[in-house]
Every structure is written in structure tokens, then in C-alpha cells.
Amino acid sequence: MKITIKRFDRRKEPQSIDMNYPIFEGLTLLENFIKIKTTIDPTLVFNGICRSGVCGSCSVMVNGKTTLACSYKPKDGDHIEPLNYHEVKRDLIVDKSKAHSTLETSRAAIHGDVIVENFLKVTVQSDCILCDSCFASCPVMAVNENFLGPFALSRVYKYTTIGSDSKTSIDAIQQNGVWDCTLCGECTLACPQGIDPKMDIMNLRSRSVQSGYMDPNMQNMNFGLDFTQGF
Amino acid sequence: MTTDILIIGSGGAGLSAALRAKELGADVIVATKTLPTNANTCMAQGGFNASSSEDIQIHIDDTLRSSRGLGSSIMIDLMCKSSKTSLDWLINLGVPFSLDENGDFANRFMGGSTNKRTYYAEDYTGLKILQGLYDECLKNDIKFQTNRYLLNLIADEETKEVSGATFLDIGSGNIEEIRAKSVIVATGGYSGVYHGFTTNGFGSSGDGIAATVRAGGIASDLEFVQFHPTALKKSSILISEAARGEGGYLVNSDGIRFVDELLPRDEVSRAISNELNQNKEVFLDVRHLGSEKLSHLLPQELKLCKIHENIDMANDLIPIKSVAHYTMGGIEVDQKLQVSGLKGCFAVGECSNAHIHGANRLGGNSLLEIISMGLAAGENAVNYESKNVLKDNSQLSKDKAFINAIYSNFTNQINFYEKREFLGKILYHNAGVIRNDTGLKGVLAALRQMQREFTFMGISDKSKEFNTNLIDFIEFGNALEVAEMLLVGALHRNESRGSHFREDFPGLNDTFKSHSIFWKEDGVLCAQFKDVK
Numbered sequence: 001m002k003i004t005i006k007r008f009d010r011r012k013e014p015q016s017i018d019m020n021y022p023i024f025e026g027l028t029l030l031e032n033f034i035k036i037k038t039t040i041d042p043t044l045v046f047n048g049i050c051r052s053g054v055c056g057s058c059s060v061m062v063n064g065k066t067t068l069a070c071s072y073k074p075k076d077g078d079h080i081e082p083l084n085y086h087e088v089k090r091d092l093i094v095d096k097s098k099a100h101s102t103l104e105t106s107r108a109a110i111h112g113d114v115i116v117e118n119f120l121k122v123t124v125q126s127d128c129i130l131c132d133s134c135f136a137s138c139p140v141m142a143v144n145e146n147f148l149g150p151f152a153l154s155r156v157y158k159y160t161t162i163g164s165d166s167k168t169s170i171d172a173i174q175q176n177g178v179w180d181c182t183l184c185g186e187c188t189l190a191c192p193q194g195i196d197p198k199m200d201i202m203n204l205r206s207r208s209v210q211s212g213y214m215d216p217n218m219q220n221m222n223f224g225l226d227f228t229q230g231f
Numbered sequence: 232m233t234t235d236i237l238i239i240g241s242g243g244a245g246l247s248a249a250l251r252a253k254e255l256g257a258d259v260i261v262a263t264k265t266l267p268t269n270a271n272t273c274m275a276q277g278g279f280n281a282s283s284s285e286d287i288q289i290h291i292d293d294t295l296r297s298s299r300g301l302g303s304s305i306m307i308d309l310m311c312k313s314s315k316t317s318l319d320w321l322i323n324l325g326v327p328f329s330l331d332e333n334g335d336f337a338n339r340f341m342g343g344s345t346n347k348r349t350y351y352a353e354d355y356t357g358l359k360i361l362q363g364l365y366d367e368c369l370k371n372d373i374k375f376q377t378n379r380y381l382l383n384l385i386a387d388e389e390t391k392e393v394s395g396a397t398f399l400d401i402g403s404g405n406i407e408e409i410r411a412k413s414v415i416v417a418t419g420g421y422s423g424v425y426h427g428f429t430t431n432g433f434g435s436s437g438d439g440i441a442a443t444v445r446a447g448g449i450a451s452d453l454e455f456v457q458f459h460p461t462a463l464k465k466s467s468i469l470i471s472e473a474a475r476g477e478g479g480y481l482v483n484s485d486g487i488r489f490v491d492e493l494l495p496r497d498e499v500s501r502a503i504s505n506e507l508n509q510n511k512e513v514f515l516d517v518r519h520l521g522s523e524k525l526s527h528l529l530p531q532e533l534k535l536c537k538i539h540e541n542i543d544m545a546n547d548l549i550p551i552k553s554v555a556h557y558t559m560g561g562i563e564v565d566q567k568l569q570v571s572g573l574k575g576c577f578a579v580g581e582c583s584n585a586h587i588h589g590a591n592r593l594g595g596n597s598l599l600e601i602i603s604m605g606l607a608a609g610e611n612a613v614n615y616e617s618k619n620v621l622k623d624n625s626q627l628s629k630d631k632a633f634i635n636a637i638y639s640n641f642t643n644q645i646n647f648y649e650k651r652e653f654l655g656k657i658l659y660h661n662a663g664v665i666r667n668d669t670g671l672k673g674v675l676a677a678l679r680q681m682q683r684e685f686t687f688m689g690i691s692d693k694s695k696e697f698n699t700n701l702i703d704f705i706e707f708g709n710a711l712e713v714a715e716m717l718l719v720g721a722l723h724r725n726e727s728r729g730s731h732f733r734e735d736f737p738g739l740n741d742t743f744k745s746h747s748i749f750w751k752e753d754g755v756l757c758a759q760f761k762d763v764k
């Protein structure tokens with residue numbers, strides 16, 4: 001019974017190697033990392049604070065799927081890697097600052113007055129633990145690294161639902177935002193908190209249209225067709 | 232790097248302070264050892280106490296009673312009177328507190344409270360508060376320095392004026408200083424010294440308390456640690472009080488109920504420890520509540536029991552133990568939250584002892600404290616007039632030399648991870664729920680031995696970047712300093728009061744109606760009792 005961890009150290013040659021470790025049975029993946037670090041190899045580095053699925057610090061890829069290490073029991077042959085679409089710093093630690101800067105770009109915060117009656121509509125969205133699992137599962141990241149990504153957009157949905165001024169954020173999510181999503185739903189599958197960013201993005205599209213924005217893909221199509229030709 | 236106000240720690244206390252200071256026009260930096268939202272605050276489920284105008288006095292009385300003579304009525308007054316505005320402040324940031332069927336904010340009872348005054352946001356109160364505060368900080372352009380591990384405060388040796396702090400940049404391995412006109416320490420509690428026996432997240436090692444005492448500040452009442460009765464046996468993960476509140480039973484391995492489940496936390500914890508000490512197992516039994524009610528009432532716990540204990544709460548007994556949960560002691564502060572013994576330095580939140588919780592904390596009062604006192608700390612720090620911001624100081628070079636020594640001179644012949652685990656275990660069994668003279672002396676002797684052996688411990692990982700082996704080691708060093716104070720306080724407090732229970736002195740003794748205080752002289756720990764004001 002063993003797992004493989006993709007190790008990375010930019011100062012070593014080769015920078016990246018796969019290492020096998022025994023599984024400590026009955027323990028979560030995070031507890032396995034800790035056992036490895038404290039009894040086998042103190043140089044293994046990873047993150048993890050709360051061990052109960054609320055701090056969002058421990059997400060990794062297990063066999064290509066985003067997983068919270070503290071909420072998963074490893075199986076024989078599992079292959080563990082750092083999160084996709086984040087710069088790997090060392091072993092399983094990635095730089096989340098770029099992903100988290102989408103919160104600023106999208107102006108995801110309350111603007112105007114709060115609408116308390118709408119709190120019930122954002123119960124699930126406000127459970128986000130910023131684990132970046134959705135971000136690391138989003139195929140758009142592979143082609144557009146400036147895409148705002150699922151968690152920031154879901155947050156904008158939350159704040160525009162409970163804040164009286166939605167314009168500030170709606171304006172901020174037109175570029176590299178709601179219209180760049182392919183509605184593939186990978187983010188929704190990845191979220192450990194049951195959040196559905198895809199649905200939130202669809203709703204934000206309607207809100208954008210209500211605020212006078214148009215789907216730029218539609219606009220392009222219009223430009224491509226010459227309606228006058230037949231006349 | 233320089234700023235007006237340096238805030239160390241990004242839990243609820245640190246972020247509230249940052250927002251108030253920024254609002255008042257100050258330039259603010261928040262430095263934290265991981266990412267901003269990775270603080271313990273995110274783990275709080277139960278709720279936030281706020282009293283209506285008719286309830287304020289009763290809230291004050293409840294808090295005072297729970298403090299067992301060690302709470303300051305002035306500070307408790309201040310906190311309870313600002314509780315409603317603190318709650319409203321969070322609501323206006325968009326923290327979606329739960330509503331009842333009439334559309335009013337919902338609240339519930341917490342153990343030890345006379346009235347219903349605990350407001351909650353589903354069972355994710357702390358998470359939603361912390362994420363909301365973070366979003367608001369970004370909106371207000373508050374600067375974060377992430378992956379910065381506090382090493383020491385920068386204090387003038389003569390004037391005791393604090394003008395910043397030194398940090399290990401975990402990402403690069405560099406040691407750097409951030410200078411500021413005033414500093415707010417908001418680094419959280421020290422339940423993590425009970426390694427393996429705490430509900431808290433990793434890294435709750437009391438770093439800020441240790442650093443403050445090293446800089447010449449004073450700490451107090453460290454022997455007061457609240458143990459939560461119901462944590463999962465293997466993983467120490469919290470099963471919330473709601474389980475008992477809603478009718479869960481506690482039974483031992485003979486299937487017998489041995490305590491009234493609704494007594495205060497310390498009494499239930501003692502009853503559980505008594506059973507465990509007789510080599511019995513203890514279980515929480517919520518099977519009779521049925522799976523539907525459980526999935527509504529305790530959704531997180533349902534998941535956590537499955538993952539960590541491989542059991543289904545609706546059909547199985549839940550094996551539990553009592554573990555360290557909240558630390559009442561901490562950095563001694565005055566009514567302005569200024570650290571005693573230092574100038575220009577404030578402390579707030581669980582790392583501080585503002586004489587609010589005294590010998591025991593009331594559930595829901597901690598989230599309240601971090602917000603209401605956090606805001607106050609931000610304001611007081613802005614109003615502080617500093618004297619000597621950029622005066623030269625040797626702290627940075629001392630810390631560089633210390634870290635260099637760990638890399639080069641510490642022999643690493645003793646595995647500190649083994650020692651950390653051992654310390655957690657002996658602290659839990661001898662300085663935990665039930666304490667006595669012999670046990671406490673034994674642990675103190677073992678701890679002092681570890682302090683002597685410290686240079687024979689060390690690190691195996693010699694990389695500079697993201698060296699978490701090094702971080703674990705420095706944290707262990709801080710835990711040793713904090714645990715020493717805890718033990719000295721517990722050993723000299725020959726009475727039982729609140730969370731501190733001595734089986735050899737089971738009664739309250741008012742000659743000890745006083746605060747234990749701790750400071751260092753030439754690196755040596757000093758302690759005495761000081762009367763309650």
C-alpha cells in the first residue's frame with residue numbers, strides 16, 4: 001500500500017521527482033503527509049491548518065482531481081500533485097496570490113447597503129473556504145490566465161445579491177469574466193462545499209444584460225454576418 | 232518596510248483592527264504566517280453573543296459569573312455594551328447571519344447564558360465572518376504580507392517602545408523587519424501546546440505571547456485553559472455543543488450516563504476525564520435524534536465522523552474525549568488593550584488577556600471579543616503617539632544570527648517531533664482537565680529538560696525556501712516557553728477556579744482571587760500573583 005507524491009524543488013536537479021511513501025492506514029491524506037514529515041522525511045512540504053475542511057489550505061490533486069487532503073483517505077496507488085493552474089513553489093505548496101487577486105479585480109465585496117431579506121439566497125455561496133479547487137479545475141485557465149475564475153465570480157454573485165449597488169462589480173466582471181466561462185460545470189463538480197459557480201455565473205450573465213451589457217460572443221457573431229447582403 | 236500600524240495575525244481580531252485603523256486614515260499592514268483566511272476563526276461554528284438593550288446587564292452578569300472573580304467589570308461592560316453594534320457592523324459587511332421564520336436574526340442558547348443571545352450563520356459562523364472581513368479588507372486596500380512568520384517584536388531596550396517586528400519570510404527564507412508607529416499582536420491562542428489534544432488548528436502555539444514576553448512584556452493567567460467536553464477521540468475534532476443541547480447523551484463503556492450533559496463545559500469535561508482515568512471509554516450518543524434531524528443540525532459533524540472515525544452518527548456511538556479548546560490567559564493588557572510592560576504595542580483576541588473571560592469563557596463571547604475589541608484596538612493604535620519609529624535596533628541581526636545557528640550549529644541529534652508529541656501528551660494528562668502538584672512538577676521538570684536539550688534538536692531540511700521543518704521547530708520553541716508559564720501558574724495556584732481544577736485543592740480559595748503574571752528578566756522566567764483591580 002503506497003502513494004506517490006510529486007516532489008518539486010527548483011533548486012534541485014532534477015527539479016521534479018515522484019516519490020513513493022507507505023500509507024498510514026485509517027488516517028486522512030493530510031495526516032499521512034504529517035506522518036511522512038515527522039517520521040520519514042522532514043523535507044516534504046504541504047499546507048494544512050484546520051484538518052476539518054474549513055480553512056481551505058490543504059487542497060491538492062489526487063489522480064488528477066482536486067481534493068482536500070484533510071477530507072480524504074488515500075488509496076493504494078494514489079498519485080498526489082500540487083494544484084493545477086497555480087505556480088508551484090515547493091512540493092505541494094503553490095502560490096495562491098494570483099488566483100486570490102481575482103477577488104480584488106472583480107471587486108467582490110459589499111457595495112451600497114445590505115439587503116438582509118436576500119441573505120437566505122446566498123447561504124451556500126457564503127460557505128466558500130477559498131480552497132481554489134474550482135479554479136484548479138477550470139479549463140478556461142489553460143487558455144486565458146487572466147480569467148477571473150469561478151470562486152471570484154460566485155462571490156460577486158453573492159455580493160450583488162445582498163448589496164444594493166451591483167454596478168461596481170458587474171462592471172468589473174465583463175472582461176475576462178462572465179462571458180469567458182464555457183459553462184462546462186467542472187467547478188461545480190470540484191467544490192467541496194456544494195457551491196455551484198456555474199449557476200452563479202449564468203445568473204450574473206442575466207444581471208449583466210439587465211445592466212445593459214451584451215454577450216460579446218453574440219456581438220462578434222453579428223459583426224461576422226452581413227444582414228444587408230440579401231437586400 | 233514601514234507603515235503606521237503593523238498588525239500581526241489575520242484572524243477576526245487582526246482584520247477588525249485593520250479595518251478600523253484604515254477607516255481612521257492610517258496606513259496598515261497585516262502580516263500573517265499563512266494566508267489571510269487560514270486563521271482559527273474560520274473554525275468557530277456555534278455563534279456570536281450580542282445582547283439587546285434589556286439583556287445587556289444580564290449578559291454582563293453571566294460573563295462575570297463565568298469568570299469566577301477574575302473578570303474586570305469595566306472590560307466586560309465595554310464588550311457587552313458594544314455587542315449589538317459589533318454584530319450590526321458584521322451584518323453591514325454582508326456576513327449573512329441566519330434568519331428565523333419571521334425574517335429576524337435567529338439566536339440560540341449557549342451553556343451558562345441566562346438568555347438567548349448567540350447569533351449564528353448556519354454552522355459556519357466563524358468562516359463566514361472571516362471571509363467577509365477579508366473581502367472588506369481587500370475592498371479597502373489593506374496590505375497583506377502573507378507567509379510571514381513573526382519572530383520577535385522590535386522593542387527599545389530602555390524605553391520599551393515597540394516599533395515593529397521581525398519576520399521570517401517563509402517563501403524566501405529571508406529574515407526581514409517591518410517597522411511601524413505601533414504594533415497590534417493578534418496571533419491567537421495557545422491550545423496547540425497540547426499537541427494532539429486540541430480542537431484548534433495546527434500552529435496555535437502561542438507565538439505572539441512568547442514573542443511579547445521575550446520583548447519585555449507581561450503575560451497573565453496562562454493556567455486557565457478551557458477544555459471542550461466533546462471532541463472526536465482519534466482526531467480531537469470538535470463536536471459542537473449543539474449535540475448535547477439538542478438532547479445528545481454521554482455514556483461510558485458500560486452504557487451508563489454518568490453526568491448531566493447540560494452542566495457547564497468544565498464540569499462535563501471533568502466528569503469525562505474521571506471516566507477515562509478509570510480506563511473506561513466515553514461516547515456521545517445522538518442516535519435517538521435520527522438521521523434527518525442530525526443532517527440538519529450537525530451537517531459538518533456528520534461528515535467529519537465519517538471521515539475521521541469511520542462511523543455514522545445516526546447509527547453508531549461516537550467515541551470522544553475532552554481536549555484543549557480555548558485559552559483564557561495571554562498577553563496582559565490594560566483597558567486600552569496596551570501590552571503591560573511595553574509601549575506602542577497592543578494585543579487583542581485570543582492571544583490577549585483583557586480580563587474578560589477570567590477563569591472561564593462563556594460560549595459565543597470569543598467571537599464577540601475579537602470583533603468588538605478588535606475594532607477598539609485598531610482605534611487605540613491609531614491614537615497612540617509614537618516616539619521613535621526608526622531608531623536603530625539590533626533585533627534583526629540577532630534573529631538572523633539565531634536562524635543561522637539553527638541551520639549550522641543545532642545538532643539535530645534529538646527528533647523534536649517526538650518531543651512535541653510527548654509534551655502534548657504529558658501536558659494533557661497532567662496539566663489538563665484535572666491537575667495535581669506531583670503531576671505538574673513532573674511535567675515542568677520534563678519541559679525544562681527539553682529546554683536544555685533544545686540545541687541538540689534542530690532541522691533536517693536545510694533549504695531556505697518554504698522550510699516548514701524550520702517553522703515547526705520555531706513553533707515548538709515558542710510552545711515550550713508558553714507551556715512553562717502555563718505550568719508555573721497551574722502549580723502555584725493551589726485552588727480550583729473555573730477551568731483550573733486541582734484535585735489536591737478542590738475548593739475555591741480567595742487568597743488566589745488574583746491574576747498570575749509572568750515576565751522575563753535576563754531570559755529567566757519570573758512569576759507572581761497580582762491582585763484583581
Ligand SMILES: Cc1cc2nc3c(=O)[nH]c(=O)nc-3n(C[C@H](O)[C@H](O)[C@H](O)COP(=O)(O)OP(=O)(O)OC[C@H]3O[C@@H](n4cnc5c(N)ncnc54)[C@H](O)[C@@H]3O)c2cc1C
Binds near residue numbers: 263272579
Ligand atoms: C473549533 C473551534 C470552534 C469555536 N467555536 C466558537 C464559537 O462558536 N463561538 C465563539 O465565540 N468562539 C469559538 N471559538 C473560539 C474562537 O474561534 C477563537 O477564540 C477566535 O476566533 C480567535 O480569533 P483571533 O483573531 O484572536 O485568532 P485566530 O483566528 O487564531 O488568528 C490568529 C492569527 O495569527 C496568525 N499567527 C499566529 N502566529 C503567528 C506568527 N508567528 N506569525 C505571523 N502570524 C501568526 C495566524 O496565522 C492567524 O492568522 C472556537 C474555536 C475553535 C478552535
Ligand code: SF4
Binds near residue numbers: 137149150184
Ligand atoms: S463552468 Fe465556467 S468557471 Fe466553471 S469550470 Fe467551467 S469554464 Fe470554468
Ligand code: SF4
Binds near residue numbers: 131132151195197
Ligand atoms: S467555490 Fe468551492 S471550490 Fe471554489 S474556492 Fe470556494 S469552496 Fe473552494
Ligand code: FES
Binds near residue numbers: 048071
Ligand atoms: S486543513 Fe483546512 S481545509 Fe483541509
